[in-house]
Amino acid sequence: MYGVIVCPRCKRAKGVDLKQKTTTCACGFEIRIAPSRVRARADTARELASLVGQVSAELAGGLAAYRKAAAPARRRRSRDVHLRIVGVASKPHDRAGRLRAAAVELTRELEVFSLGDWTRVLWNRRTGSTER
Ligand SMILES: [Zn+2]
Known part of the structure; x- marks a missing residue:
């Protein structure tokens, strides 16, 4: 089972193997993989790639909407x-x-x-x- 988690420090989406306990983000932050942090789940690594893209787009969309409202x-x-x-x-x-x-x-x-x-x-x- 794979999952998408979001780095608490840089807010980037990352695909992980849920058997792992921790993963290191591209920003260097070590993320503890807790079930509550998993934004989406996938059975295969191939599905995972598109899920990461989807979560990234959602994050970017939410951020853009937030910036738009706050600017x-x-x-x-x-x-x-x-x-x-x-x-x-x-x-x-x-x-x-x-x-x-x-x-x-x-x-x-x-x-x-x-x-x-x-x-x-x-x-x-x-x-x-x-x-x-
Ligand atoms: Zn990060």
């Missing part, structure tokens, strides 16, 4: 997005048209938008004149 640059950009959408959404003359334009633009820019994004756009549109 101040992203927040700045998304504020510009809100302002741009406010501009686009104020063009239609009826309320339903403005709401639809805001929803379409939010979806296009952010793919997934939160209630926070939504209220920000709507709030900005109503209070836009006082903020300028």
